[in-house]
């Protein structure tokens with residue numbers, strides 16, 4: 763029995779649909795819903811700002827709440843315009859959604875130097 767063209771098309775369509783769903787499933791695992799601000803900070807900020815890092819060591823308790831707010835409002839974009847994730851061909855600012863940035867900001871502000879629970883990003 764030979765495979766007719768329509769059948770081939772249908773299986774192709776099914777295959778691409780599967781791929782599409784897989785892509786969604788994979789990218790879904792890194793969205794803001796499933797990641798806390800802390801995880802996002804570890805993943806997206808700590809990579810360049812851990813102890814001894816050339817870009818400066820920053821954890822939530824490096825700055826005060828006001829300083830973080832000002833940073834997210836005015837400084838994040840200009841300071842990171844050219845920041846590419848180490849080992850990845852992707853720019854930091856293109857990787858983060860506005861929701862993820864909000865979550866990171868909340869984590870930083872909630873654990874800033876003058877917050878109730880100052881925290882380094884490695885602290886539990």
Ligand code: HEC
Pocket residue numbers: 803806807808809810811817818820833837840841842845846847848854866
């Ligand atoms: C790819 C590396 C990289 C990543 C990822 C990164 N940074 Fe930076 N960051 C830098 C560099 C480089 C500078 C210094 C920029 C300059 O001096 O112009 C900087 C500067 C800063 C500063 C000081 C800015 C100032 O002007 O006072 C803070 C605070 C900061 N980053 C926080 C963060 C946060 C929060 C994240 C995560 C959302 C982050 N960084 C992600 C590389 C990175």
